[in-house]
Amino acid sequence: MRLMEGRIVLESPAIITQRRVERGFVKPADHIPGSMLRGAILTALFRSGMLSQADLKREAEEPSLLASPAYPVWNSARSAPATPFMFYCRKCGTVIDTTPESTDMLRRDEEPRLPLLHECGEPYKPLYGSLIMGANGKLKGVRVHTFRASSAAIGKDRGSIVREMLFDYEAIAEGTEFWAWILAPDWLHTTRIEVAVGRGQSRGFGWGELRLEPTSQPPQQTQGVFVAFSPLLALQSLQWGGCTVTQMKIFGRTIRQQAGWDYAYGFRPIVQLAGRGSIILAEVSGEAAAMLRVGLPVKVAGSWLTGINALLSVDDYYRVLGD
Numbered sequence: 001m002r003l004m005e006g007r008i009v010l011e012s013p014a015i016i017t018q019r020r021v022e023r024g025f026v027k028p029a030d031h032i033p034g035s036m037l038r039g040a041i042l043t044a045l046f047r048s049g050m051l052s053q054a055d056l057k058r059e060a061e062e063p064s065l066l067a068s069p070a071y072p073v074w075n076s077a078r079s080a081p082a083t084p085f086m087f088y089c090r091k092c093g094t095v096i097d098t099t100p101e102s103t104d105m106l107r108r109d110e111e112p113r114l115p116l117l118h119e120c121g122e123p124y125k126p127l128y129g130s131l132i133m134g135a136n137g138k139l140k141g142v143r144v145h146t147f148r149a150s151s152a153a154i155g156k157d158r159g160s161i162v163r164e165m166l167f168d169y170e171a172i173a174e175g176t177e178f179w180a181w182i183l184a185p186d187w188l189h190t191t192r193i194e195v196a197v198g199r200g201q202s203r204g205f206g207w208g209e210l211r212l213e214p215t216s217q218p219p220q221q222t223q224g225v226f227v228a229f230s231p232l233l234a235l236q237s238l239q240w241g242g243c244t245v246t247q248m249k250i251f252g253r254t255i256r257q258q259a260g261w262d263y264a265y266g267f268r269p270i271v272q273l274a275g276r277g278s279i280i281l282a283e284v285s286g287e288a289a290a291m292l293r294v295g296l297p298v299k300v301a302g303s304w305l306t307g308i309n310a311l312l313s314v315d316d317y318y319r320v321l322g323d
């Protein structure tokens with residue numbers, strides 16, 4: 001297997017929903033979940049005849065292709081989730097980052113103090129979990145460009161529009177670019193894949209080209225502070241492919257959430273997840289460097305959850321934000 005970096009440019013608007021806020025309206029996601037990206041790649045390979053039904057079944061039982069979440073790219077800069085130690089002053093428009101000092105304190109088993117007010121007197125807004133990128137040596141917030149689209153449900157009987165089933169969606173604009181890490185098994189030879197993500201694919205929503213390029217293997221950190229590049233299953237120990245992650249401490253929010261987008265079974269168990277951007281004190285053993293970037297799959301109630309548990313060392317995290 002090889003670690004690849006993937007780039008997707010949307011050729012049509014994508015309806016990727018995060019959660020239902022009220023009836024008929026769904027909050028848009030600012031990223032492509034790793035499990036959705038993985039499913040999109042496998043579906044595309046099946047559609048083009050490169051994978052058989054049996055291959056898909058095997059992939060559901062024993063995942064070999066894995067994907068991290070895909071986050072937006074702006075002006076060729078990659079974005080990533082902010083840590084709990086990043087803050088924004090609305091008045092001055094500045095981002096304050098205390099991650100290096102705070103993670104040093106965590107390593108020494110001290111409790112980091114979170115700043116409350118900027119020097120101008122304005123209360124800080126926490127950036128934790130939102131997307132940031134580096135620009136001219138500074139950090140700034142990232143938002144994907146969305147617009148509101150209406151979509152009618154089509155009645156199965158006559159192909160007619162069902163009036164009371166008109167949904168409003170926020171769609172991510174075409175032209176938006178995302179980046180992700182992909183763990184490519186040896187059988188994957190293609191580097192350009194036409195994928196579709198989100199809802200309304202048969203009506204042309206969510207299509208884009210994924211390009212894969214080999215990327216350098218990151219140096220392995222066996223112990224210390226990691227940044228959660230995706231949501232992280234709050235389990236004491238994660239094990240997969242000869243690699244073990246033992247979590248000692250999580251600094252961040254954990255929430256109970258339906259995990260899923262499982263392309264094979266549509267099965268969505270409830271799990272305890274730490275949000276993206278959370279800081280984790282952990283020990284890692286095995287040849288884990290590439291696997292940590294896409295996240296260790298976890299079997300819950302007989303089904304593999306993927307696209308979670310991606311971890312970066314703090315140095316690696318700043319390398320992503322730095323270029």
Ligand SMILES: [Zn+2]
Nearest residue numbers: 089092118120
């Ligand atoms: Zn200020």
